[in-house]
Amino acid sequence: MKITIKEIAKEANVSIATVSLVINKKDKNITDITRNKVLEVVEKYNYIPNSMAGSLVTQRTHIIGLILPDITNPFFPGIARGAEDKANESGYSIIFCDTDDNVDVQEKYIESLTSKMADGIIIAHSSNSEKMSEILKRCKVPIILIDRDFYSENVCGKVLVDNLEGAYKAISYLISNGYKNIAYLSGSLKTRTAQDRLNGYKKALKNNGLTYNEKLVKFGEYKIEWGRKGVNNLLQENENFDAIFCGNDLIAIGAMKELKENGYSIPEDFGVMGYDDIYMASLVEPSLTTIRQPNYKMGYQAMELLLENLNQIGKNHNNRFSDIKTITLETEIVERDSIIAIRR
Numbered sequence: 001m002k003i004t005i006k007e008i009a010k011e012a013n014v015s016i017a018t019v020s021l022v023i024n025k026k027d028k029n030i031t032d033i034t035r036n037k038v039l040e041v042v043e044k045y046n047y048i049p050n051s052m053a054g055s056l057v058t059q060r061t062h063i064i065g066l067i068l069p070d071i072t073n074p075f076f077p078g079i080a081r082g083a084e085d086k087a088n089e090s091g092y093s094i095i096f097c098d099t100d101d102n103v104d105v106q107e108k109y110i111e112s113l114t115s116k117m118a119d120g121i122i123i124a125h126s127s128n129s130e131k132m133s134e135i136l137k138r139c140k141v142p143i144i145l146i147d148r149d150f151y152s153e154n155v156c157g158k159v160l161v162d163n164l165e166g167a168y169k170a171i172s173y174l175i176s177n178g179y180k181n182i183a184y185l186s187g188s189l190k191t192r193t194a195q196d197r198l199n200g201y202k203k204a205l206k207n208n209g210l211t212y213n214e215k216l217v218k219f220g221e222y223k224i225e226w227g228r229k230g231v232n233n234l235l236q237e238n239e240n241f242d243a244i245f246c247g248n249d250l251i252a253i254g255a256m257k258e259l260k261e262n263g264y265s266i267p268e269d270f271g272v273m274g275y276d277d278i279y280m281a282s283l284v285e286p287s288l289t290t291i292r293q294p295n296y297k298m299g300y301q302a303m304e305l306l307l308e309n310l311n312q313i314g315k316n317h318n319n320r321f322s323d324i325k326t327i328t329l330e331t332e333i334v335e336r337d338s339i340i341a342i343r344r
């Protein structure tokens with residue numbers, strides 16, 4: 001019959017938790033005598049720990065769920081890489097979930113991660129966030145929000161950038177280069193990132209004495225195809241514009257493609273600016289001027305913050321968090337060839 005961790009502990013005359021710590025190599029505070037006693041019994045019965053059984057004792061699976069909205073967008077793999085590196089450094093594994101920007105898929109993933117006893121979840125929510133409050137409220141494991149902010153009391157921390165400030169920086173940069181009629185092709189307004197970038201756009205126009213023209217602002221999604229469609233909308237409306245600020249680099253890449261297919265030159269006819277600084281931004285022709293988000297650092301620090309909270313739960317033996325910590329990272333302008341200084 002298969003020996004259990006309880007029987008191992010009894011024969012070694014130690015607690016179940018001590019056996020679990022020795023098996024999981026988390027035994028730095030255990031004496032050599034105790035460790036050897038446990039290992040002798042483990043070897044005697046050729047005990048193979050059942051990882052789930054071990055978790056039931058230590059309440060830890062050392063698994064973290066990472067839920068992102070669109071893995072085909074190169075912005076998000078950078079987040080995943082940062083989170084994974086910190087997880088590996090700390091003896092944790094990641095289960096990665098791509099919601100394809102679908103809130104129902106997102107709900108399914110949160111429920112299955114919780115039932116598989118993930119120790120915690122890091123989530124950049126889908127664009128469709130209507131059900132987010134209910135979903136987050138029901139989640140039984142600690143949650144860290146990353147990139148896309150959302151009000152919820154059931155969140156233990158956030159790692160974000162200041163998107164209002166990032167867009168303000170971008171528009172001020174365009175204006176300082178002589179652009180005065182700046183269009184904005186936005187991502188989904190159901191994301192806080194798009195809402196904040198719109199407010200940054202408006203604030204920069206106002207602070208520079210330029211009027212907000214709603215005909216120059218189009219709302220879509222964070223996709224290349226929307227960049228193409230948005231340019232067509234702008235061209236058809238025949239409103240005067242000299243530059244396009246895009247909600248992310250994929251929109252900007254689609255916008256540049258559509259402008260060139262309509263016979264325009266960039267930046268000679270129109271300036272184009274993006275947001276994210278994905279690897280493709282430096283490879284397209286002309287290379288894309290954009291706002292860099294530190295996505296790797298965002299992922300790494302989100303994992304770090306979650307593990308800090310898990311350790312805090314472990315110490316306090318409770319499931320509530322003393323304070324919800326928000327880390328706000330810096331964005332920066334990356335100057336490339338899709339913007340030039342225009343003299344008037």
Ligand code: RIB
Nearest residue numbers: 073075147193222248276
């Ligand atoms: O590129 C995807 C966009 O959605 C990024 O700007 C990121 O901030 C996310 O919100």
